[in-house]
Amino acid sequence: MTLRREDRRDLALQWKDVELDVRPATVVIRGTLIRTESELVVQDRPKTAGLHRVLVVPEFTRAMLVVRKSRLEPVEPSDLLFASTAGTAQDPDNVRRVLRKVRADAGLDWVTPNSIRKTVAPLLDARFSTKVAAAQLVTPARQ
Numbered sequence: 660m661t662l663r664r665e666d667r668r669d670l671a672l673q674w675k676d677v678e679l680d681v682r683p684a685t686v687v688i689r690g691t692l693i694r695t696e697s698e699l700v701v702q703d704r705p706k707t708a709g710l711h712r713v714l715v716v717p718e719f720t721r722a723m724l725v726v727r728k729s730r731l732e733p734v735e736p737s738d739l740l741f742a743s744t745a746g747t748a749q750d751p752d753n754v755r756r757v758l759r760k761v762r763a764d765a766g767l768d769w770v771t772p773n774s775i776r777k778t779v780a781p782l783l784d785a786r787f788s789t790k791v792a793a794a795q796l797v798t799p800a801r802q
Contacts, residue, residue, distance in 0.1 A: 685715060
């Protein structure tokens with residue numbers, strides 16, 4: 660989402676994985692997208708057990724998700740947060756391609772997922788703790 664490079668896990672998020680009514684808001688990483696021969700499907704578990712975790716959602720991301728949810732009402736718990744217009748999982752390759760084009764069109768070619776991470780990490784560290792920031796930025800095996 661705002662901080663991570665694991666777009667397959669972000670695109671597998673369902674509304675049941677997000678708790679927006681608490682502060683700080685949280686998201687549970689429960690699964691990932693996998694590609695079958697014919698489609699993308701949500702696998703109900705991450706690649707490894709250590710990747711199942713609860714992450715803090717920055718306030719600006721929480722605010723965006725609240726607006727998004729209100730625009731999509733009614734929302735079922737199993738609906739994807741970032742579904743295609745058909746309600747299916749979005750292809751991570753297509754999402755990356757669109758984001759590259761948007762950045763280029765805006766003259767922000769230098770903005771990368773890593774530069775976003777480096778910008779948001781100090782905010783989480785200051786607002787919560789170094790442990791919270793590290794939990795979001797580092798793959799569990801590296802912590």
